[in-house]
Amino acid sequence: MRRTVFALTTALQVFANADTGCPTKSASSGPRQTALIELYTSEGCSSCPPVDRWLSGLPAAGFGPQQVVALAFHVDYWDYLGWRDGFASATNTARQHRR
16 A cells, blocks of 8 residues: 555656646645655666665655655666666656756
């Protein structure tokens, strides 16, 4: 159940933060803050799967959506190595370069 809630929260955050071309909006948190982790990853990257596993293990370690919101953005710049990442997009690569 916690994993489902965590996945749903993550998915909602991805859609909420998607680059839609709309004006930037801002929000402020109350006295309680939640950490945000942005992971730029690829299935073709040899060092990414261990980090992906670490990220997916956060809920089991007691870090639920109240403590941390984890976002994974699959980038396409590793695709040239021969292992095409089906989740990757040029939009995610551009997002990483803007950071």
